[in-house]
Amino acid sequence: MALITNLQHFLDEYGAIPDEIPGPALKIALFLGSITGWVTITPGTRSNETNVPCRHSSGRRRCSGTVFAQLQPDGV
Numbered sequence: 001m002a003l004i005t006n007l008q009h010f011l012d013e014y015g016a017i018p019d020e021i022p023g024p025a026l027k028i029a030l031f032l033g034s035i036t037g038w039v040t041i042t043p044g045t046r047s048n049e050t051n052v053p054c055r056h057s058s059g060r061r062r063c064s065g066t067v068f069a070q071l072q073p074d075g076v
Contacts, residue, residue: 004072007032031055039069 010029012018017029031052038050048070054063 005032007036035067035069039071 007029010017010021010025010032017026017033021029034052035050038052039048042048048068050067050069052067052069054065054067056063056065
């Protein structure tokens, strides 16, 4: 599965996560920010395995999968 997102949707006009962001949105913003931080410090544009754990859970079992991330050029 691939997800594409625009992190600017989680930021205020100053580029920061607002204090009044609801808890679930904050968790997603921090999760996506962690992935973004990882992929921006690794070279290349190929898919990279991150150190960010998967958030998916089925029942009480946490996903043991791996998150891979890739930066896309503007306009893609």
